Every structure is written in structure tokens, then in C-alpha cells.
Amino acid sequence: MHIIGNAKVITFSSDRPFLSSGAVAFEGNHIVAVGENEEIRASYPDAEFTDARGGLLTPGLINLHSHLYSAFALGMPWDLPAPRDFDQILERLWWRVDQALDLDGVYHSGVSGLLDAARVGITTLVDHHASPSAIQGSLDRIAQSYDDVGLRGLLCYEISDRNGLEGARSGIEENIRFVRKSEKMEKLRGMVGIHASFTIGEETLDAIAEAMQGLDGGIHVHAAEAASDVETSRKRFGKHPVERYASRGLLSPKTLMAHGVHLNETTLKAMVEAGVTLAHNPNSNLNNAVGVAPIVHYRKEGLLVGLGTDGLGQDILTETKSAFYLGKNRSHDPSAWFTGDLVELWKNSARFVSRYFERKVGVLEKDAFADMVLWNYDPPCDIEERNWDGHLFFGLHPRLVDSVWTAGKPVLRKGEFACDSERMMREARVEAKKTWERLERI
Numbered sequence: 001m002h003i004i005g006n007a008k009v010i011t012f013s014s015d016r017p018f019l020s021s022g023a024v025a026f027e028g029n030h031i032v033a034v035g036e037n038e039e040i041r042a043s044y045p046d047a048e049f050t051d052a053r054g055g056l057l058t059p060g061l062i063n064l065h066s067h068l069y070s071a072f073a074l075g076m077p078w079d080l081p082a083p084r085d086f087d088q089i090l091e092r093l094w095w096r097v098d099q100a101l102d103l104d105g106v107y108h109s110g111v112s113g114l115l116d117a118a119r120v121g122i123t124t125l126v127d128h129h130a131s132p133s134a135i136q137g138s139l140d141r142i143a144q145s146y147d148d149v150g151l152r153g154l155l156c157y158e159i160s161d162r163n164g165l166e167g168a169r170s171g172i173e174e175n176i177r178f179v180r181k182s183e184k185m186e187k188l189r190g191m192v193g194i195h196a197s198f199t200i201g202e203e204t205l206d207a208i209a210e211a212m213q214g215l216d217g218g219i220h221v222h223a224a225e226a227a228s229d230v231e232t233s234r235k236r237f238g239k240h241p242v243e244r245y246a247s248r249g250l251l252s253p254k255t256l257m258a259h260g261v262h263l264n265e266t267t268l269k270a271m272v273e274a275g276v277t278l279a280h281n282p283n284s285n286l287n288n289a290v291g292v293a294p295i296v297h298y299r300k301e302g303l304l305v306g307l308g309t310d311g312l313g314q315d316i317l318t319e320t321k322s323a324f325y326l327g328k329n330r331s332h333d334p335s336a337w338f339t340g341d342l343v344e345l346w347k348n349s350a351r352f353v354s355r356y357f358e359r360k361v362g363v364l365e366k367d368a369f370a371d372m373v374l375w376n377y378d379p380p381c382d383i384e385e386r387n388w389d390g391h392l393f394f395g396l397h398p399r400l401v402d403s404v405w406t407a408g409k410p411v412l413r414k415g416e417f418a419c420d421s422e423r424m425m426r427e428a429r430v431e432a433k434k435t436w437e438r439l440e441r442i
């Protein structure tokens, strides 16, 4: 039994969201009790005690859509003209990076991205992976990187026809194999990854639907990210991308769609009715100049919206602020939403991930997984029941992360990793160089 006490605790639990002098007791991978500091300490007098010294304890943060392989794109060599549209961004940047990866590159880019994520307080990262030169076994190598750093995740391989039907078939096999294998894993589960409608033909989509028969899992797909995805889909298949997935019965509460910048009222309704979750990635949308998803409107219509970074770093706090500002700006109304709406976005990310596990994530309450972050947060203004959400989104900063636990195990203690992060980063640098050498020949 372990207690983290003498903390201000934001629980995200609906019955008691904030404790000004609280404690969390946990044993094994889950929380046993949350309550007032004195009361919890008296209940478990023999427990090991970590004194938070008045710091802020929150649930671990969740990045609902990311690409760990993007860790090796940081400062990559570039001698091509700047991309002029979304398709050119994929062709000149991302599809060269992922093609250059071998299995060692997959593992070490995974480790780099996960160390980066833990440093900013993330305990669950939902990854969407591609390495067309090394498909088979790639999810096992990513799983190893999660185990070595100590984070929780949902993993998938992005199926695409861009490497021919053989590549697509191989992607389907890798997903199905890992979904089955991961059912017994402690902190990982598999999903079925699809790149996007414009790189998936009818034959491949049928094969995906067939392979998923009887499988207790959902798809993770980029949907209507750019207007061109919708235009291509309508031209080639006579349907909006979301309608293509719906026609194969692929919309469910375990379905995760990223972006959804270009939904219409029909597809929005279909997603709401099926209980699909949308991962909003505002900074990526800005960077790719694909438009801004009308999230305030989507939420009013009942769509579950969570937040991801799309591999543009792992800093979900900054991403949350961008969502806030963009939501107001796109609505032309500064009162369009408040910090309480941001809490709901984080809760939606947690609700979605929890559907894949036997316990809840993203909440500090009895029986939930002990995924937590302790922040060295000492603001001049009081944190209280009525204002903790304002502190959460405007006061916290990644540099304030002190300690991180996933499933009750320390990942980071007082800024020091439990794993040998220095050796891991040394090895990652060697692999990044090799990846770049291959990349320059593509």
C-alpha cells in the first residue's frame, strides 16, 4: 500500500472533484481510497507515504491521437520545395519518415516519444503507427518501448493501399494479431488502424471489415482531416469518408476518428448515434492549414470530443489551450465555452480509453487505475473547489511535472526517470542518424 498525501487533489470524479488537503491510497495497479489527508493516513497507518508538500495531484494526462514515429522527424533534413497542400505534406514529410524506419527505428522513436510524453505528464498515449518497410512485428517493438518507459497505450498499425494491396494485407494482419495478443497485456490494448479514406480502396475496406468480424475492438482512423479527403472519397466512392466506414459497420463506441475538420450534419449525426469519439488536434490542423474543426458545434450536437497532438510533440496542455482559443475564435464568441468544457474534453479522452481496459483511467477514485501526476504547483492565488479548472488549464505547465505513476508504478520521481533514460536517448540518437541516412535516399 502506498499513499501520496498532503496534496491538493483534482480527481475528475463527479462526486468530489477537488480536495484542498487530500491523499490517494493505492495498491498494485489501482486506487484503494481517495479522501482527506488525515483520514486516509489514519485508515492505512502502515502504508508507505509520499509527502506531496502541498503540490497538486491530478490524474495522468491522455494524448488521444499521436504518432510516436514522428520523434525522428524533429529537424529532419529537408531539400525539397515547401509543400503546397496536405497531400504534399504527407508525400514530402511523413511518408518519407515512416518509410525510412526499420524495426529498431520503430522501437527507439517510440522510446523517444514516450519519454517526451512522460515528461509533460502523459500516462496514456494513443498511438497511430506506420512503418511500411517494416510492418510485421512493428507493434511488438512499440509495445516494448511502452513497457520500457512504463506508460499505458492503445496501439495500431495504419492500413493503407499506398504500398499496394500486399502492404495493406500485411497491415491488416499486424493489427489483428496485436489486438488478440494485447488482450492479456497489463497496460496496452490494440486497435485496428486505418490511414484515411483517400488511401483505402473498396477491396481493402471490405477486407478490414471481414477481418474485424467477432473482434472486440474499434478502428482508429484519420477522417475528413483535409477537404481533399472528402472530395476524393466522393469522387471515387460516391460517399463521405465517414459514410464509407458506416457502410461497413465500423462505427461504434470503440471507434476513434482523428480530426473530423470536414464533417457535415449527416456524418456528424451518424457519429453521435454510434457513440464514436473524435480526437481533436488543433495545432496539427493549424500547421497543415486544413481548416479548423467546429468543435463547439460538434459538442452541442452531442459528439464525444477528446484531444490529441497528432505527433506534433506530446504537450497536451498547450494543445488544450489551442482548442480553447480556436473554439472561441471559430464561433466568433468569447463566451462560446469555458474551462469546464475543457474538463469535459479531458474526460472524453478518459472515457474512450477506459472502454478498452477493465478499470477506469483519467480519474482519481476507488478502483480506477493509479495513473497520476504530481505537479510542483505553487501559485499566488488560492486553488479552491470553485476555481481548480482555471488553475489546471492556465497555471499548469509541463516544466512543473514532478512525479508520474502509471498503474501504481513510478515512471518519473522528482524529475528522474525510473528507467535508464540517458542510455535510451543515447541509443535513440544512433538510430535516428541511421533513419535519416535512409530517409535522404527516399
Ligand SMILES: [Zn+2]
Pocket (backbone or CB within 6 Å): 065, 066, 067, 128, 222, 258, 310, 311
Ligand atoms: Zn494523425
